[in-house]
Amino acid sequence: MTMAGNVPSTSADVMVVGAGIVGASVAYHLARGGADVVLLDRSLPGAGATGDSFAWIGRGTAGAAPEQLLLRRNVFEDYLRLERELAGMGEG
Numbered sequence: 001m002t003m004a005g006n007v008p009s010t011s012a013d014v015m016v017v018g019a020g021i022v023g024a025s026v027a028y029h030l031a032r033g034g035a036d037v038v039l040l041d042r043s044l045p046g047a048g049a050t051g052d053s054f055a056w057i058g059r060g061t062a063g064a065a066p067e068q069l070l071l072r073r074n075v076f077e078d079y080l081r082l083e084r085e086l087a088g089m090g091e092g
C-alpha cells in the first residue's frame with residue numbers, strides 16, 4: 001500500500017476512496033494480496049461514522065438465528081485474525 005501521508009501518489013493498481021472501516025479494510029486486503037493501493041479521504045482516516053463508532057463486535061445473543069450467530073462468529077474470528085496480523089500497529 002502506498003502510504004505517502006498527504007502527498008498524492010502518481011500511480012497505483014487501485015484507488016480506494018473513503019478511509020473509513022470499509023475503505024480501509026478493502027485497501028488493506030488488496031495490498032495484502034499484492035496490489036499497489038492508494039487510499040484517499042476528503043478528510044482524515046476515520047473521520048466519518050467509523051470515528052463515532054462504539055467499536056463493539058457482538059458475538060450474538062441466545063435466541064439469535066443460527067445464520068446470525070454464524071456470521072457474528074466469523075466476523076469475530078476475522079477481527080482476531082486482524083489483531084494478530086496488525087499486532088504492534090498504533091503503539092508507541
Ligand SMILES: Cc1cc2nc3c(=O)[nH]c(=O)nc-3n(C[C@H](O)[C@H](O)[C@H](O)COP(=O)(O)OP(=O)(O)OC[C@H]3O[C@@H](n4cnc5c(N)ncnc54)[C@H](O)[C@@H]3O)c2cc1C
Nearest residue numbers: 018019020021022041042047048049050052053054055056
Ligand atoms: C454513534 C455510532 C456508533 C456505532 N457503533 C458501532 C459499533 O459499536 N459496532 C459496529 O459494528 N458499528 C457501529 N456503528 C456503525 C459503523 O460505525 C458504520 O457502519 C461504519 O463505520 C461505516 O463505515 P464506512 O467505512 O462505510 O463509512 P465511514 O466511516 O463514514 O467512512 C467513509 C469515509 O469516506 C470519506 N468520504 C466520503 N465521501 C468522500 C469523497 N467524495 N471523497 C473522499 N472521501 C470521502 C469520509 O470522509 C469518511 O472518512 C456505529 C455508528 C455510529 C454513528
